[in-house]
Amino acid sequence: MRNRHLNIGLVGTGNVAWHLAPAFEDAGHRVVAVYGRTPKRTKEMASRLYDAEILDAPDFSGSGADIVLLAVSDDYIGEVSENVAVDNGCLLVHCSGNVNVKALWTGHTSEIGVFYPLQTFSKNKSVDFETVPFCIESSSEASAKMLVGLAESLGSEQVSEMDSNQRASLHASAVFACNFTNHLLVMSKKICEKNGVGFEMLHPLLAETINKAMEIGPENSQTGPAKRRDFQTLEKHMDLLKDMSEAQGIYKTLTESILDLYGERV
Amino acid sequence: MRNRHLNIGLVGTGNVAWHLAPAFEDAGHRVVAVYGRTPKRTKEMASRLYDAEILDAPDFSGSGADIVLLAVSDDYIGEVSENVAVDNGCLLVHCSGNVNVKALWTGHTSEIGVFYPLQTFSKNKSVDFETVPFCIESSSEASAKMLVGLAESLGSEQVSEMDSNQRASLHASAVFACNFTNHLLVMSKKICEKNGVGFEMLHPLLAETINKAMEIGPENSQTGPAKRRDFQTLEKHMDLLKDMSEAQGIYKTLTESILDLYGERV
Structure with missing residues (x-):
């Protein structure tokens, strides 16, 4: 066939x-x-x-x-x-x-x-x-x-x-991995532009983030201030984003979610 | 020197x-x-x-x-x-x-x-x-x-x-591009695993998402149900995530942000 x-x-x-x-x-x-x-x-x-x-x-x-x-x-x-x-x-x-x-x-x-x-x-x-x-x-x-x-x-x-249910789940999970990731990049670029730094500087870090997540699993790759419960930096970032309510809202939601997910392991 | x-x-x-x-x-x-x-x-x-x-x-x-x-x-x-x-x-x-x-x-x-x-x-x-x-x-x-x-x-x-302010902005923007992206991948993988589909299937789509965003800019690369205001699919996904409150909350926040950002252009 x-x-x-x-x-x-x-x-x-x-x-x-x-x-x-x-x-x-x-x-x-x-x-x-x-x-x-x-x-x-x-x-x-x-x-x-x-x-x-x-x-x-x-x-x-x-x-x-x-x-x-x-x-x-x-x-x-x-x-x-x-x-x-x-x-x-x-x-x-x-x-x-x-x-x-x-x-x-x-x-x-x-x-x-x-x-x-x-x-x-x-x-x-x-x-x-x-x-x-x-x-x-x-x-x-x-x-x-x-x-x-x-x-x-x-x-x-x-x-x-x-089957159709599995395909629908894969589709929903692709929305997270791709559509939402792209939206994060839109926010990321806005922050760079507002402060006169080149967004393209983030490319190597982004490429490494994806490679690491695919190699050892995203659940083993989480880094950053929310993961290490660095509340001083989290506050500083929230303050830095105070004129960008859209980005600030996303920062808050994702930070709380990371704090929740890894909180019990501390 | x-x-x-x-x-x-x-x-x-x-x-x-x-x-x-x-x-x-x-x-x-x-x-x-x-x-x-x-x-x-x-x-x-x-x-x-x-x-x-x-x-x-x-x-x-x-x-x-x-x-x-x-x-x-x-x-x-x-x-x-x-x-x-x-x-x-x-x-x-x-x-x-x-x-x-x-x-x-x-x-x-x-x-x-x-x-x-x-x-x-x-x-x-x-x-x-x-x-x-x-x-x-x-x-x-x-x-x-x-x-x-x-x-x-x-x-x-x-x-x-x-300067230090620019560097702090770059750092905040790296949190979006990298730490938050990794967290989305954690959610994405959870959805896959819950439904018995292989997370690694998303790798090519993810790689293309990053490449496209870096090539033509993330603001020109947004796709997906929120961007095209496909409310039927958005509802279906929210329903599909009903047992995963963490993922559902993130889905809601990011979807609303995308709807807001592109809404005026429709």
Whole structure:
């Protein structure tokens, strides 16, 4: 089953579809048909592909697609899966971390699944799929194998099968590790800028923080004034942030949480 | 002045002293004398050095030291600088991000300064000083030059002069970027473990988050449900975290902060 060349249908023209479509073709698959709500963008995407038909409705019957991927925003998945048409036996999947696989269960096909790449995609930045973990879920073993094979054919070195609850947890945990971390960096940069120091000075420390956390576990890597219960420094920082209420609020919440977590061990 | 070989005196046997002392000697300087509160640890450190004298009080007069470094914890700097003795003209510096240079102003010498390496040190993990930024402050131009030269002799590619307020801001901003980020990773890992998914799956996404933030700026890199005001997902996550009050509290604070920050742009 692995490395079998597949015919793929695609709904959506966002960043995920944009990067996946040519990557599929580079891996030897064929994107047979595409559908998107924005005609211009759909045409643009099709122009990157070998010979994809542009559909004016999400009707993939007769297209020869083995798989139809819904690479659309979470709140649009339900609507598309109501309206999509696929041939009998075609596998219908979505690419969302957060939406239950059952959202695809609308009677159009018995084969449904999830093909979720755990990475952040930007249109103008190329994606190295070897480093992208994929989360797979499916209604049958044969379909799961097909999706695992598809992810592996892109070069991915981390392909995991998991259910919708696990995937939702992973998604929530990614919000902490990535979206919230980025927001901390926004605050960090604001503090630097307010005081005329270069934010880029923090890059090595940040890189080491991530490496250490991944090497020995974040629970063994905590440092800083809250961890060592250095209340003098904590007060000094709170005072230093007095004109930046947003940053001060975050400082307070996270400091209290660290004090709570390690307090009992002192 | 640059690359001049210096005689160095050292107070402290913590992780910073532990890594700096042999690095100084590798760069061609000489550690002439060391003082530490723990005799065993002081002896251990001296054994890594060419010919350092072990002092039983922080009295560096007559040692020939050009610089005496206080690599001790923040709350001990004041006490040591009261008790230290150095020859006239010897430069006395501390290595703290957070303590004002004036803490060293105790009448023992007119030459005081700060030599602050912006990195996290662990005893058993070697340090590549080429990637460590140094923040320098000093009471005179000549001493500043000496400290810049000392940092550069270790191979550091980022040596910046800044005052005590700027250094304190950088330290506070490092708490956000590093200590708080690590705490988010602790939460993130807890969520993964509770739901049986592998935390290491998040590594590529985390690495990309950091790279993107440093490349195009964190203010241009924010993604996730709070940024796109996807209240359905926010609610789902809050519900998913209902048995993890610590994580839920952090989720709430950071989500509200992101909603606030980007709200006006919608």
